[in-house]
Amino acid sequence: MLKIANASAFWGDQPDAAATLMRQAPDIDYLTFDYLAEVSLSIMAIQRERDPTTGYAKDFVDVVRSLTPFWREGSRVKIVANAGGLNPRGCAEACRHVLDEAGCGHLRIGVVSGDDVLATLTNDARNAEFRNLETGESLESIASRLVTANAYMGAGCIAESLQGGADIVITGRVADPSLIVGPCMAHYKWSATDYSKIAGATIAGHLIECGTQVTGGISTDWLTIANPSAIGFPIAEVADDGSCVITKPAGSSGRVSERTVKEQLLYEIGDPARYLSPDVTVSFLAIEVKEAGNDRVSVKGAIGSTSPSTYKVSATYRNGFRADAMLALFGADVVEKARRCGQVIIERVRAAGFELERSLVECIGAGDVVPGVVTAPENLREVVLRVSVADNRREAVERFTKEIAPLVTSGAQGVTGYATGRPKVRPVFGYWPCLVKRDFVKATMEMQ
Amino acid sequence: MKRKLGEIAYARSGDKGSSANVGVLALKAEDYAFLKQHLTAERVMAFFLPLGLTKVDRYELPNLHALNFVLHDVLAGGGSRSLRTDAQGKALGQAILEMEI
Numbered sequence: 001m002l003k004i005a006n007a008s009a010f011w012g013d014q015p016d017a018a019a020t021l022m023r024q025a026p027d028i029d030y031l032t033f034d035y036l037a038e039v040s041l042s043i044m045a046i047q048r049e050r051d052p053t054t055g056y057a058k059d060f061v062d063v064v065r066s067l068t069p070f071w072r073e074g075s076r077v078k079i080v081a082n083a084g085g086l087n088p089r090g091c092a093e094a095c096r097h098v099l100d101e102a103g104c105g106h107l108r109i110g111v112v113s114g115d116d117v118l119a120t121l122t123n124d125a126r127n128a129e130f131r132n133l134e135t136g137e138s139l140e141s142i143a144s145r146l147v148t149a150n151a152y153m154g155a156g157c158i159a160e161s162l163q164g165g166a167d168i169v170i171t172g173r174v175a176d177p178s179l180i181v182g183p184c185m186a187h188y189k190w191s192a193t194d195y196s197k198i199a200g201a202t203i204a205g206h207l208i209e210c211g212t213q214v215t216g217g218i219s220t221d222w223l224t225i226a227n228p229s230a231i232g233f234p235i236a237e238v239a240d241d242g243s244c245v246i247t248k249p250a251g252s253s254g255r256v257s258e259r260t261v262k263e264q265l266l267y268e269i270g271d272p273a274r275y276l277s278p279d280v281t282v283s284f285l286a287i288e289v290k291e292a293g294n295d296r297v298s299v300k301g302a303i304g305s306t307s308p309s310t311y312k313v314s315a316t317y318r319n320g321f322r323a324d325a326m327l328a329l330f331g332a333d334v335v336e337k338a339r340r341c342g343q344v345i346i347e348r349v350r351a352a353g354f355e356l357e358r359s360l361v362e363c364i365g366a367g368d369v370v371p372g373v374v375t376a377p378e379n380l381r382e383v384v385l386r387v388s389v390a391d392n393r394r395e396a397v398e399r400f401t402k403e404i405a406p407l408v409t410s411g412a413q414g415v416t417g418y419a420t421g422r423p424k425v426r427p428v429f430g431y432w433p434c435l436v437k438r439d440f441v442k443a444t445m446e447m448q
Numbered sequence: 449m450k451r452k453l454g455e456i457a458y459a460r461s462g463d464k465g466s467s468a469n470v471g472v473l474a475l476k477a478e479d480y481a482f483l484k485q486h487l488t489a490e491r492v493m494a495f496f497l498p499l500g501l502t503k504v505d506r507y508e509l510p511n512l513h514a515l516n517f518v519l520h521d522v523l524a525g526g527g528s529r530s531l532r533t534d535a536q537g538k539a540l541g542q543a544i545l546e547m548e549i
Contacts, residue, residue, distance in 0.1 A: 259473070
């Protein structure tokens with residue numbers, strides 16, 4: 001039985017999760033970390049423009065440091081993380097430094113790269129394959145503004161690194177479940193065509209890659225979970241046939257039940273008969289989810305078949321600037337007042353000479369988080385006014401950020417909550433999903 | 449008799465680019481048939497229409513007593529482009545449970 005935990009669902013998740021897991025469940029074989037949401041790489045690209053040695057999730061280096069006491073005391077836990085972002089080698093060098101300093105110089109780091117296809121896309125923008133998967137638009141329209149383009153690679157290189165002796169595997173963009181499939185392939189020596197086994201491990205990966213979302217976090221019955229400040233991170237115990245038991249460390253709070261597992265099974269999926277990953281195509285339609293003890297749920301029956309002949313690419317491009325502002329309002333007729341204040345801001349920006357390309361006024365409390373879908377309660381006394389704008393002209397968005405505070409004196413009575421200062425102007429990155437032939441992606445691994 | 453979907457089901461939602469999915473699961477296995485009959489793609493489309501979605505695909509998962517809905521173009525651009533508070537569709541699961549059925 002291979003015990004694989006997840007200790008990070010995204011870049012910015014709980015920094016102590018890995019060390020806590022190691023204290024609570026020292027027999028874990030692998031810790032896996034996901035750092036890359038769809039536009040995370042564009043943030044790393046901006047960082048790398050300022051300093052070419054960056055471009056990876058620096059938080060991960062601190063996580064590695066937090067684990068050195070366990071390794072020094074003899075722990076054999078191995079790590080797989082896509083923390084490398086745009087610069088897996090740079091990330092590995094920073095980790096190497098920390099390991100050597102902490103007396104863990106014996107640990108070997110495997111670096112997996114080859115996912116970067118920016119040059120391929122930029123040089124061949126008319127290629128129909130690079131059309132936007134959602135809109136069908138040609139890449140030509142935005143090719144000059146591309147910031148990143150990375151293929152979702154599979155588990156193969158991760159498995160090879162581990163079989164080659166790596167204790168820590170650092171990758172760029174790989175499919176999230178592949179972070180879990182890699183260790184399974186290496187441990188059980190599955191071949192790339194053991195589709196149903198790989199499908200099972202992919203489901204295990206899908207279930208734990210979002211961290212505490214499968215152990216009670218965001219569950220519909222979250223309010224019934226005791227001590228939600230200490231929800232445990234998930235562990236998948238994967239068997240040789242690809243089936244698994246999802247659980248969490250003894251002593252952690254949270255809940256692993258048939259319901260929390262089924263909820264997460266449906267998270268961010270499309271057609272459940274064809275869940276696509278670079279390793280396998282999975283059908284969910286014969287999966288059985290059954291409670292198998294306290295905070296233990298068995299998951300089996302995933303059916304696998306060949307994976308697509310192309311890799312999915314997640315590309316990002318510059319798409320102007322935005323800013324978001326919030327103010328609280330209290331008092332009579334508060335919804336009407338809030339909406340009027342929102343219009344005042346937009347009109348003041350217009351008077352300054354900027355017709356904003358896009359703007360949105362929301363009255364949070366009056367149903368605007370899901371606007372028009374659920375009827376708001378009557379006679380509200382307090383709401384939050386949120387105004388968001390976007391424009392290709394940085395100066396237009398900057399002007400907007402200067403028009404919020406004046407409402408404290410010129411807006412409705414009861415405008416309050418202006419404590420955080422002017423909102424920040426942020427670059428917007430458009431998301432461009434497309435496909436690339438596998439031949440264009442040369443997955444490479446090296447050992448440090 | 450009409451009741452809120454949340455009395456017989458639970459849900460989870462998330463984003464896929466500018467689209468989102470909402471998984472709806474029967475709290476009791478015997479209510480799955482009712483969900484399958486009444487919680488149609490058309491019904492879900494009408495419920496979320498104010499959000500500007502263009503199409504709803506429904507998938508059945510009888511093994512999990514669940515339905516999965518893909519709500520196309522429901523996030524006004526999604527990701528960092530959408531100006532909405534709920535740019536990632538995190539609230540849609542809670543919203544659908546308010547539906548009268």
